[in-house]
Amino acid sequence: MTSTHSNEAVFVVNSGLSEPAKSGHPLAVFACNGNQMATINSALNAARSISSNARSALRNAPVAQRPNAQRYREWFGAYTSSRYSTVIGQADRIHDALANKQIYVACSDINAYAYVYPDKPYVVYFGMQFWNAPLNGTDSKAGTFVHEMSHFYVVAGTRDHVYGQRGARNLANSNPDRAINNADNNEYFAESNPHLSMPTAPPSGGGDDDDGDSSGCFIQSIGKL
Secondary structure, three states, X not given: OOOEEOOOOEEOOOOOEOOOOOOOOOOXXXXXXXXXXXXXXXXXXXXXXXXXXXXXXXXXXXHHHHHHOXXXXXXXXXXXXXXXXXXXXXXXXXXXXXXXXXXXXXXXXOOOOEEOOOOOOOEEEEOHHHHHOOOOOOOOHXXXXXXXXXXXXXXXXXXXXXXXXXXXXXXXXHOXXXXXXXXXXXXXXXXXXXXXXXXXXXXXXXXXXXXXXOXXXXXXXXXXX
16 A cells, blocks of 8 residues: 545554565565664663553443543544444553564664564554654654554555554544554554543553553564565
8 A cells, every 4th residue: 555645635654564565676674673673672662661551541440431531532433332442452462572572673664663474463564754753743753653564464554555643533523433443543643742641540450451561472573574
């Protein structure tokens, strides 16, 4: 999938592709260098933190207050218990992938933040736009990891229906079923920028959350597959 163009604006791929753009020649894929690996590892640690926060925000919201939760409605639209349960499950699996799975990475000259093949977990290819993104915040390096993890079929199987915050908000308003399946909507909920409120209550049991520790997971650089 390539960047989406309109007469009013150009919406670049802000955090990845479900597959690389088609072209007349194969994409150059190569092993990431030491500086790139250091950046990727910092991004992974930040991604663990925001994904843990996203999962906690969803799980700790009192059931009676979930229909009016501002942060949820902004990115996922009108509440139903079924959709909310789906989003919780996705948030759980995204965080588990970031915190507990072995992740393989490579670098590419594609003009995008990153891309994955959804049926090949957990391999992420980082593109040229990734390196200039902020670590946290909107369209961030941390958010890139959340976005890409969500694409894998074994995680959430999200698609790139729309890109960008404007598109994600419009999708949440017009088609909540599609919004919960859109990678950017999941990314923006996790990035929470601008910060929007979620009702909170003490967790019902201990141990549901973790602190995003990196134990049990490491990144390995790969070259051309």
